[in-house]
Amino acid sequence: MATSVEVQDKRRTGTKRFISGVIEGFYGRPWTMEQRTELFKREQKWGLNTYLYAPKDDYKHRMYWRDLYSPEEAEQLVALITAAKQHNVDFIYAISPGLDITFSNRKEVAALKRKLDQDRPTELIPKLRGVLTNPNCEFHPNFVAIHTFATWCKACPDGSARDVEMGDEEQDPCYSPHKALILALTDWLQVFLSTDQPTVCFRKEPSDDEPMQTDLGEGSYVPGPGENPLYTAEPLTLDDLKLLSDLFYLPYEHGFIARTMLQELDWLKSHSHAAAVKTDKTPEWYSRAQRFDDMCEAVAQMFNRLSNAPNRSILYDLYNYICDIKSGVTLAQVYVKSLGGLGKPSAQLMGADPEPWGFRGGLSGEFQRMLPGHGKRDLFKHPPKTAVYCIRPYCPEDQMEVQRIFMEMQRQRPSKADAMIQPQPPLISDMLSRGDISPSPQCALILEDEMGVCGYMLALTDAKAAAANIQRDTGHPGLEDFPSLVTGQVLPRVSDPSPVKHMIGQMLSTIKSSGSRGVFCELGHCERRMLDFYAKLGSFNPIKMAGLPHDVIALGSSL
Structure with missing residues (x-):
């Protein structure tokens, strides 16, 4: 089997030389001179023959293309070209004047030619036959991509192979993507296992006051039982x-x-x-x-x-x-x-x-x-239709819809056998939802989806008057610390918690602006969805409130 250098020499002797190599043409921090030299070594070893210089963050390659390189910059380019030649790699300089060049301006064209004359030779047209790969800005992760590309070029030295798909090993008898990948990973493993810098040992002279200390000279660290497994000795x-x-x-x-x-x-x-x-x-x-x-x-x-x-x-x-x-x-x-x-x-x-x-x-x-609670609208395989919700102010025409939602959610509450024997104290929140009392100004919101009204949020900035009407103790510390009340319901078809959180947040902001020091809500133990909504806000906690039925709890939030 011919070596990579022999294959390259055979290509040079032919009239139709196949160009194969790497373009440094990405945006971002360019590669260092050391990385480019390492690339030339790899290209020579793998049988590639060309390097095209076109880093977009070289200002004089693109943005300031009219400016000639300084003597120091030109010297650095010459050193790079020399390194390429030492490894049998052709250096091609590219220039990108497309940002602001005026092609109809003779001075612009002359400036472009002058720049090209500074950087070696333009006899490129007869050589336009080949494939160059354009990797990304991180130098080391490109190892596998360039390696497998070189394997493809070796298998098809004249570039006659078809484009191949990963996973279909029968498309091309000369090139196997899977085998090329394993070959690249095997070589890459050796690079991983080789140190990228010499081991340096720093020692201090021993003294009576301080024992001798060493660094990187006493062997590798092996973790003890129960220690962080990140510091593993396994290769x-x-x-x-x-x-x-x-x-x-x-x-x-x-x-x-x-x-x-x-x-x-x-x-x-x-x-x-x-x-x-x-x-x-x-x-x-x-x-x-x-x-x-x-x-x-x-x-x-x-x-x-x-x-x-x-x-x-x-x-x-x-x-x-x-x-x-x-x-x-x-x-x-x-x-x-x-x-x-x-x-x-x-x-x-x-x-x-x-x-x-x-x-x-x-x-x-x-x-x-x-995962739950994150990106429900963009699942991996079967994304559901995205629901669109609208939050708007309550208007008098919405009263029947609010009552309908309230009654529907009431029917889902479990019935109690002793409800007919022992009447339960009324709830201010139920009276507000039924329309027995009106919400405070700017304290009523409606939630709509594509099917219509699907939820609501109502509030009283001062619930003491309503509490007095149902003979609750208005002097109770609960009402003193949490004088405002908020209540709301959403239909089961509202699976997204976000609009409910937005409604509650907007309502709390309105109540706070009224000067209230705190707000509470009344919820039955069976109202798991609304309890979950309030609990996830993080600011609502159980509080004591006089006059509540035994199966109803109050959650309060300081404003």
Whole structure:
């Protein structure tokens, strides 16, 4: 088999030389001179022959393209070109004048030619035959992409191969995407395991006052029992890199393990009732939950071993990505354990009403959007229709709709056998909902969806008068500390808690502006949804209030 250099020499002798190599053409911080030199070494080793210089953050390449390079800058470019030649790599300089050039202006064209004359030779047109890959700004994570590209170029030295899809190994008999990936990961593992800087030992002279101290000269640290597993002595493995590549497979496409994890999470979530109530699917649910947990643990172990790889430069380029994916997987793992009763309830793993910029991308974002209380409108596989809600002020015509919703929610309350024998004290909130008393000005809101009115929120800035009418003790400390009352109901079809939170928040703001020092609400023990709404606000707590039925509690919030 011909070596990469021999293959390259054969290409040079042909009349139709195939160009293959790398473009440094991304936006962001350009690569360093050391990284570019390392790239030339890799290109020579892998059989690539071209480097195109076009970093967008080189101002004189793009924004200030008219300006010639200073002698110092030109000297640096010459050194880069020399390094490329030493590794049999052709250096091509690119210029990007498209931001503000006027092509009809002769002076502009002359300036462009002058710049090109400074930077070597323009006999490019006869050589326009080949493929260059344009990687991203983090130098080290591009290893696999450039390596597999080089493998493809070796398999098809004249560029005659068709475009191939990952996963279909029969498309091209000369090139196997899977084998190319394993070959790249095997070579990458050696880079991970090699130190990127010499080990330095700093020693202090021994003295009577201070014992001798050493750094990095006494061997690697091995954790004791119960210590943080992040500081593991286990080396990174090829399986770890396979898992890493599977989690960051291709743009908008996940690898096999990643797809499996998402499918398992989707199934476990859809069949969570099997964990709560024994059914014929209960054994299967726990079996698949254990399988999902094992996959999550593999991700965590990969993160730990990669975090302790000797080559810190690669880790620094990758850390934000692997930390993000570990976070998303860990949240999903905790959620599944809570479904199976193996952990604390996690209905609020993330914010219930996230801002758009709070969403992650990639696989971690997929996990994030599948968890409860976060991104319900953007699930992984079957997104439901998005409900649109409108919050508006109450008007007199809404009284019948408010009464209808109140009566419908009343019918869902469990009936009591002794209700006919022992009358219960009336509730101010019920009187307000029935229309027996009117809400205070600007203290009534209506919630609407596409089907019509689906909820309401009413308030009294001073509930003492209403309490006196039903013979409650208006001097009770409860009414003194919490003189205002708020009440509301939403129909069961309102599954999103966000609009209710907005209504309550808006109502509390209005009550506070009236000068009230506190607000309370009256809720039956059976009104679990509204109790949950108020509890999640974090500011409502149980309080004592005179004259309430035994099955009704009062929640108060200081303003």
